[in-house]
Amino acid sequence: MxxxxxxxxxxxxxxxxxxxxxxxxxxxxxxxxxxxxxxxxxxxxxxxxxxxxxxxxxxxxxxxxxxxxxxxxxxxxxxxxxxxxxxxxxxxxQKHPHISTDEHQEFISSLTEEFDESSNIALNRCLYKLKEQARESVLLSYVHGYSHSELAHKMAVPLGTMKAWIRRGLQELKLCLKP
Structure with missing residues (x-):
């Protein structure tokens, strides 16, 4: 189909x-x-x-x-x-998933492969238009369940920076995916 x-x-x-x-x-x-x-x-x-x-x-x-x-x-x-x-x-x-920094790229690659297999080419294309930190932040937050504060700590950036990366990433995805 x-x-x-x-x-x-x-x-x-x-x-x-x-x-x-x-x-x-x-x-x-x-x-x-x-x-x-x-x-x-x-x-x-x-x-x-x-x-x-x-x-x-x-x-x-x-x-x-x-x-x-x-x-x-x-x-x-x-x-x-x-x-x-x-x-x-x-x-x-009261348990949270754990991904080490080394696993970030592997996780993103596997997710992208999944999108390719399900013919979601537009989403894949739009994800890769994002800056790397925005793409990782969005995927780890919305697909893998990390909170903004967990990601800020994990990526060693201020919470405000993390929120901005995610907000901008979502805005860019929305614009990119608009018909």
Whole structure:
């Protein structure tokens, strides 16, 4: 299935779920669960817990689908739900993922390869237009679950600098990805 057709299908399924269509939820799960599980696992670092949390995310989707208004990508909306649920789980367990400085490049490379495999060429292109510190900061924060203060400490920069890198990186991504 072509990427734009896939995105259209995911959007349509979310709107069907708003009408309590159980088949639409099943189809949405089939289309998106592997991507969301990968995102959750990168944050949680425990496969069984990630699978459990994925189920909880889809229960939230069922109950909160009416909050999706069709503005922006449905997948992005789902990813935000999965990321937030993952971070909430980490906070409750009071544990955080750890990546050494040497692993930053490996992590970014693996993530970029994943985007290539899922035909998300535009996102990949836009990520690599960012300055290196902004790209790393955005990816480590939004995909891997680091807080701004954790990243500032890890990268040895002031908190304000870290927030600026992330804010600018997100703004540049948004502009780059606009149709």
């Amino acid at each position: 072509e990427n734009s057709q896939w995105n259209t299908e995911v959007n349509a399924l979310l709107f069907r779920i708003q009408t309590q269509d159980k088949l639409a939820l099943k189809q949405l799960y089939e289309l998106t669960s592997s991507k969301l599980l990968g995102l959750i696992y990168r944050i949680i670092k425990d496969h069984a817990e990630a699978e459990e949390l994925l189920q909880e995310v889809f229960i939230k989707v069922w109950h909160q689908a009416d909050k999706y208004r069709g503005e922006g990508s449905a997948l992005a909306w789902l990813c935000v739900m999965a990321r937030n649920a993952s971070l909430d789980r980490l906070r409750k367990a």
